[in-house]
Amino acid sequence: MSLIPGLGLAKGMALTLRRFFEPKVTIMYPEERLDVTPKFRGRLQLLYDEWGTLKCETCFQCAQACPIECIDMGGMDTRGRYHVHWGAPETYGERREESALRRSGRPVPDPAYRPFGPIDLGALDRILEEHDHDPADLLPILEETQEAYGYLPVAALKRISHVTGAGYAMIYGTASYYGHLRFEPATAEDQARAVADHRPPEARYLAALGSALDGDGRSAKAARA
Amino acid sequence: MTKILKTPASWPTILLGRAGAADPTDLDAAVAAGAFDGLRRTIRDLGGAATVAMIAASKLRGRGGGGFPAAEKWQAALAVDAPRRYVVANGYGADPASRTDRTLLERDPYAVIEGTAIAAYAVGATESFIAVRAEDTAIVGRLAEAIGAATDAGFLGPDAHGSGQEISVAVRPVQGAYMLGEETVLLKALEGKRGQPEQRPPHPTERGLFDMPTVVHNVQTLAAVPWIIREGPDAFTAIGSSRAPGTILVSLRTPAGDGVAEVPTGTPLRDIVKLGGKLPAGRAIKAILVGGPSGGMLPPDLLDTAYDFASLREAGAHVGSGSVVVVGDGTDIVELIGVLTRFCSTEACGKTIPCRIGTRRLAELVGRREAGRSRPTDAGDAADLSADIVASALCDHERLATLPLMSGMRYFGSEFDDSRRRQPARTEATHG
Numbered sequence: 121m122s123l124i125p126g127l128g129l130a131k132g133m134a135l136t137l138r139r140f141f142e143p144k145v146t147i148m149y150p151e152e153r154l155d156v157t158p159k160f161r162g163r164l165q166l167l168y169d170e171w172g173t174l175k176c177e178t179c180f181q182c183a184q185a186c187p188i189e190c191i192d193m194g195g196m197d198t199r200g201r202y203h204v205h206w207g208a209p210e211t212y213g214e215r216r217e218e219s220a221l222r223r224s225g226r227p228v229p230d231p232a233y234r235p236f237g238p239i240d241l242g243a244l245d246r247i248l249e250e251h252d253h254d255p256a257d258l259l260p261i262l263e264e265t266q267e268a269y270g271y272l273p274v275a276a277l278k279r280i281s282h283v284t285g286a287g288y289a290m291i292y293g294t295a296s297y298y299g300h301l302r303f304e305p306a307t308a309e310d311q312a313r314a315v316a317d318h319r320p321p322e323a324r325y326l327a328a329l330g331s332a333l334d335g336d337g338r339s340a341k342a343a344r345a
Numbered sequence: 346m347t348k349i350l351k352t353p354a355s356w357p358t359i360l361l362g363r364a365g366a367a368d369p370t371d372l373d374a375a376v377a378a379g380a381f382d383g384l385r386r387t388i389r390d391l392g393g394a395a396t397v398a399m400i401a402a403s404k405l406r407g408r409g410g411g412g413f414p415a416a417e418k419w420q421a422a423l424a425v426d427a428p429r430r431y432v433v434a435n436g437y438g439a440d441p442a443s444r445t446d447r448t449l450l451e452r453d454p455y456a457v458i459e460g461t462a463i464a465a466y467a468v469g470a471t472e473s474f475i476a477v478r479a480e481d482t483a484i485v486g487r488l489a490e491a492i493g494a495a496t497d498a499g500f501l502g503p504d505a506h507g508s509g510q511e512i513s514v515a516v517r518p519v520q521g522a523y524m525l526g527e528e529t530v531l532l533k534a535l536e537g538k539r540g541q542p543e544q545r546p547p548h549p550t551e552r553g554l555f556d557m558p559t560v561v562h563n564v565q566t567l568a569a570v571p572w573i574i575r576e577g578p579d580a581f582t583a584i585g586s587s588r589a590p591g592t593i594l595v596s597l598r599t600p601a602g603d604g605v606a607e608v609p610t611g612t613p614l615r616d617i618v619k620l621g622g623k624l625p626a627g628r629a630i631k632a633i634l635v636g637g638p639s640g641g642m643l644p645p646d647l648l649d650t651a652y653d654f655a656s657l658r659e660a661g662a663h664v665g666s667g668s669v670v671v672v673g674d675g676t677d678i679v680e681l682i683g684v685l686t687r688f689c690s691t692e693a694c695g696k697t698i699p700c701r702i703g704t705r706r707l708a709e710l711v712g713r714r715e716a717g718r719s720r721p722t723d724a725g726d727a728a729d730l731s732a733d734i735v736a737s738a739l740c741d742h743e744r745l746a747t748l749p750l751m752s753g754m755r756y757f758g759s760e761f762d763d764s765r766r767r768q769p770a771r772t773e774a775t776h777g
Binding site for chain 1: 479676687
């Protein structure tokens with residue numbers, strides 16, 4: 121009990137008022153988005169075995185374990201009798217109508233999902249043969265695959281995983297790390313970059329150094345854009 | 346090819362002694378100039394143990410920025426009982442603005458190859474790799490050619506120089522990430538894995554490439570080894586500073602001129618900057634960026650700082666990539682620091698959370714300063730955050746990524762205030 125009646129209340133209100141005039145850090149999420157770091161590994165995908173069957177056996181353990189319930193899933197039980205699902209019924213019902221991809225707000229499907237389609241694996245098999253199917257040579261294998269196909273098709277990564285015995289997740293982890301490997305056909309921008317020899321962060325850094333030498337700070341700003 | 350800056354005649358040359366050769370891959374000319382003499386002595390006269398002792402006596406330290414004693418790495422690798430050992434020469438040169446490692450590789454590939462072979466013989470490694478930037482196709486080709494010539498001449502191969510031991514050296518071009526300059530990341534790349542650093546200990550000398558003891562050295566460190574064997578450790582310790590003797594390559598960029606120079610360790614920064622030539626009339630030095638993208642921003646009154654590992658760390662910079670950039674007087678320091686901090690943040694591999702998120706927060710903080718919208722708590726937050734990132738660091742990138750901002754705030758505090766004043770703080774929209 122404080123000596124002056126109402127002091128606690130006044131203190132509390134003062135804090136509220138102070139906070140009221142401070143700048144807000146919340147952003148209006150779907151309309152406004154923060155940049156996601158390029159190394160963000162947020163792509164979830166279900167894997168297929170070598171016979172083209174989904175490896176997921178709908179055990180629900182992932183959905184059960186997800187602490188913030190962002191995984192929900194549904195499927196037929198193993199004998200094809202009833203539809204089972206995990207997750208809040210309302211989310212599930214909504215998801216049945218609209219694809220998860222569309223709900224995520226992307227206007228077009230992620231092109232990385234498209235190359236599940238068959239590709240001619242002849243060139244890849246020759247590359248793998250050359251490297252003795254050795255997963256230790258993964259980086260050169262990936263580089264040569266990209267040279268042969270122009271990019272790294274998902275079907276090729278699956279083939280590499282199947283033949284070398286290295287896990288798909290490990291191969292995808294390696295391929296997504298290195299700046300020169302890509303999962304989509306090269307755009308004009310990529311081609312220009314290949315000529316410039318420097319990845320964009322490197323180019324920005326070099327431009328800033330160049331302008332520091334000239335003592336002209338303005339071009340550093342241009343380099344950032 | 347990169348220009349080699351002329352240094353005073355009293356400065357010794359260890360690394361670039363054969364840099365003037367008309368054709369660096371001409372084996373006969375290189376042998377006539379002393380190449381593979383060190384390897385011959387190692388195999389014929391010294392043997393492994395005496396070689397390691399000789400390197401230990403020379404106090405040779407790693408030139409990759411860390412400054413770790415080279416012989417200690419060799420002894421550590423020898424102390425582990427293993428079926429195979431590896432030697433890896435790191436010539437990746439992660440900093441795109443620094444040309445030190447590349448200059449050495451293009452001017453004198455045989456020095457690096459011989460140094461690698463001596464290290465391989467001393468630690469009993471049959472396979473060795475020289476990692477280089479894949480973008481530099483000319484260097485990759487030149488190294489492959491030089492290794493081929495040395496193998497044909499019998500210096501390398503299954504019975505290297507009549508030693509009865511196999512010493513094979515291979516070029517491994519790598520690319521695609523700044524972090525490849527870090528030793529454990531480079532080893533991951535050579536194994537074909539995602540390039541993320543490993544917890545140390547166990548150090549690579551204990552468990553490195555394919556879980557075997559691996560000695561990883563910068564190419565400059567290895568290129569100094571043949572010279573030490575040839576001239577003796579005493580001649581080496583007589584050069585440069587007493588704690589880290591020898592010479593080191595510096596990639597200098599000034600408004601007057603740029604190039605690569607070989608300087609004895611402990612040379613004052615002032616003398617290094619002078620190598621670039623006289624500054625154009627009316628131009629002044631505002632700052633010196635020492636150490637590459639994660640380097641320190643030093644003010645001109647620290648020009649007398651000695652260029653060696655300990656003195657630079659004390660001043661708030663580091664040897665790093667060997668790059669020394671003179672920042673002209675018209676430059677906005679805060680903006681330049683912003684570019685560097687953002688570079689360090691984008692290139693972070695993301696393995697540890699303090700680095701992945703902390704460097705991003707620092708980049709946002711510099712961004713607010715640039716826009717003149719910084720918060721009163723920012724300076725304190727930056728210091729706290731930086732200390733946390735450094736304390737939890739898994740690799741050197743994380744340990745050094747905060748250096749541009751920290752050194753900038755230490756020496757150019759007024760600049761940070763200026764940029765706040767230039768654009769008075771705008772009140773942000775309440776529904777921001």
